[in-house]
Amino acid sequence: MKQASVVLLASSLAVTAAACSGGQGGGTAAPQPGQEAQPPKLTSLTYWVANHSAAAAQMKTYAEMESYKELENITGVKVEFQHPPLDAQQQKEQFNLVMASSQLPDVIETIWTSNYPGGPEKAIQDGKIIKLNDYIDKYAPNLKKLLADHPDWKKQIMTDEGSIYAFPFLRGGDKVRVFFGPGIRQDWLDKLGLKMPTTIDEWYAVLKAFKERDPNGNGKADEIPFYIDKAMIGVDAPFLGAWGINYGFYQDKGKVMYGPIQPEYKEFLATMNKWYKEGLLDKDFAAPNDKLYDNKMTTNLLGASVFYNGGGIGKYANLMKDKDPSFKLVAAPYPVLKPGDKPIWGQKDFASNGVGAAVSTSNKNPIETVKWLDYAYGEKGDLLFNYGKEGVSYKMENGRAVFLPEVLNPPSGVSLQQSFAKHNRSTWSGPYVLSDNFQTQYLALPAQKDALAIWSAPTAERKMPLVTPTKDESSKFASVMTDIETYRDEMLLKFIMGAEPIDNFDKYVKRIQGMGIEDALKIQQAALERYSKR
Template identity: 50%
Template sequence: MHKRKSIMLLSVIMTIALAGCSGGNNSAKSPATASPGTETAEALADGKIVSSPLTLTYFVEMSGSPAPGVKSLNDMAAYQETEKKTGIHIDFKHPAGGQEKNQFNLLMSSGDYPDVIQWGWNDYPGGGVGAMNNGVIIPLNDYIDKFAPNLSKLLADNPAIKKEISTDDGRIFAFPFLRSDPYLRTYFGLGVRQDWLDKLNLQMPTTIDEWHNVLTAFKEGDPNGNGKADEIPLLIRKDTMLNFSNVFLNAWGTSGRFNLKDGKVLYGPVQPEYKQFLQTMRTWYVEGLIDRDYAGTDDKQKDAKWTGELLGSSEMAVGGGIGKYTNAMKAKNPDFNLVGAPYPTLVKGDKPVLGQLEPIFNSVGAAITKNNKHVEETVKWLDYKYGEEGSMLFNFGIEGKSYEMKDGFPTYTDEIMKNPDGLSFATALGRYAVPFGGPLVQDKRYQEQNASLPQQKDALNTWMNVENSNWLPPLSFTNDESARLAAIMTDITTFRDEMFDKFVMGAEPIDNFDSFVKTIEGMGLQEALEIQQAAYERYLKR
């Protein structure tokens, strides 16, 4: 009897153990059926994700100025190393330069999606929410929980980041590009010729009135020393003035788009402060302080004006402005000194209200499409970039080639910092790594070297000294809200842009501002404000 009982008890224990093992195997699989050739990470001792070759298709833009020989991201060392590490090959689909938006739209309408699409999803109707609701891409929460330990830990340790990348209903639609460090979120502002200020015995301007005095002196004082009245005191690109950081409009505490005031969403161009801003720009234009060709100046023309010693000030990025022009002028004019100027205020000593502040997540991310048959493997492959090894690889490249560790700091080599072929920092680094976009966490140590000049470091600290509490965070809209908002704001934005030029150039008197406001209100502004306010209140409840 005792012997039989022992045998029965052993049988029960074995049955329970086998059932437990079966349940454990099931829980290790993705919500979808695991693909043939897929094994758990523990099973692949070499660290590979797959035990047999796997190719995934991936739609993504190339960087603006790829290095010679880099025709695809597969030519980049970071992706080559990732393929060796994971066993997964990527078939990159790059849209033609200048045709990115058109080719993305064609891809969306075709229904024939690649496995992964990396995009700024705010450009899709309804954003990432719309793309999920339309069945283009899939929600990733369950997959991240099961198969993305690096991103899972990041989100668990940083609730603010999880809030930013989630929709109002808690879904995550992409592996995000993240600028989590405040140092990385500001990179744009006003640049001014410090050597011109010094030559004319001028102090750095901090208020609108002081800027008027400085611009007048630039116009009349011949700071470039050629004996001609050819100086252009200020160039502000129209698209920047209206849509980006509004480097002067911010002095009035508003913007050219939607922003917050006391928790309420407002549209800047219909506020009384916007009229005061327009009047100031009109005065400066009449006095010849603003470039007469501001509305039609492109990047190449702007570059020519800076390197031609014609410009005294303009809006610019820390790398593509201060860094680019300083390096370009080293040999031509050793005295050339371009520095960052504070965002202006109306009252001396006040802290600027609004500057340029990139969100932690700007909607750029890698989303997995409904057509992907290898979701588990794709998630693991994308998650690699959020771990220590992948992060180093995609922020700094290959140790011994693109960077070296010096006292624990990943220091870019001379091939990157002083490229013998004359390549810019970003282009030279683009052979090895891509820390300026894509699914990863941008490393602060990248920007500290990208902005390595004293003028660049000082500019970043100057531009960061802004309140910035009245910017709207990235919001999520329903499909219906997105459609209505697009329909309303397309007309409003077109009218705003047309009238801006008319007001500044004098074709429309500033006294007609009230009529301008009524026209915008008649285009459905109130409904747009209600949509924005509702989305903002949902954001607060995330």
């Protein structure tokens, strides 16, 4: 990421911006690099990307974000962002509608490894997005250098066939790859004289004490000891991971397995069913509601759950600092079955999570668009996308970007994530490299720094890399897994809530086997072996 290359890039983009428009293409296939002696000048782009709630709370479009306003000043390129609704299902539906159109936005950002049926290679073969390898080689010096310096990153952002399909979101170091895990009210533990639980049995004893010994001190039996829903279970298996499995596919010494049909999964379900029957598990867990969850946390009712570091531990510390000075939410270790065991499962992202900004085949100016996207991966782009505009959200001190106090200390009612969202996308994702320096400032509280260390302990040795099925495998895999996952989610709730007896677990496994899980396992096994050969 040499500064000289960035200056040259910024200059070339500023020059191209002086000419007439471009960007809204006509559906023809993009030219290959080098075919155009004088590529059209770029002054505008259409850019489809899902919005984020922290940004949507204070602006209509990413175009109002400080980093994108400054990027327009630098490059002269005006971006029309197209945001679907915040609801995940509506986002998926609108993405499918967009991809079915003959007139695509110039840039499309999504999780290509999972959101496009058949994966990113099929999106290239279907003529929706362009293969970027040659474009990056010729016109994206910043990303080219990063991938040369980090061949493991390059392996993660390409398909089995070797295609690079998008400008990727990359987590640059270990400190930005761990951000989720179990949490507990330390002030409740202290009040009851309890130690931090580390095993499933110890958790049971603590949750029973939360239920029976009035840790919130209001004289009522209103405490909710523990909350976990199916979405939380799916994020690298908190609690379920104590049994060595997860809620989907995993690999054990190179062999692909499916967690929800293993005998250990039955033991997990039996444990959760016991907790539910004894009132230790929130009765509302089957119908997640963010506002209701927030209310339980901020009215001193909820004792433990799983949390994001910034959007959980940091969020509630900020919301409660004036309301209840004794409030102390802290990270807990990922639980194990036996004292002294090393946790296997825990949340830790790879450098790439599949999010990336692809150039569509409707884009009339792919070369200049590639140059525009590449800016984020250079030295100045790194500052812009991680921190925002110098003097507005950060200043330089001893060669290091440091956020201004007004950004790090937002007014009451504004979360730290919302404060950052006015300036950048660093608290979620985007086509740039997330910096460890950003993370150490975002996780400003001692409890957040402790959480990073505590949640980093699991080995994550069984986690599947971001494998993809082939074009021929994709439709079969999608049809099989859509039905299986719907049934799996339905039965998770029934087993835990007692609507389905645990004794019927074998019948449940046989039904999943009858739905084609063995075919899906073979596809995943082949995909893992292809990934290993990339």
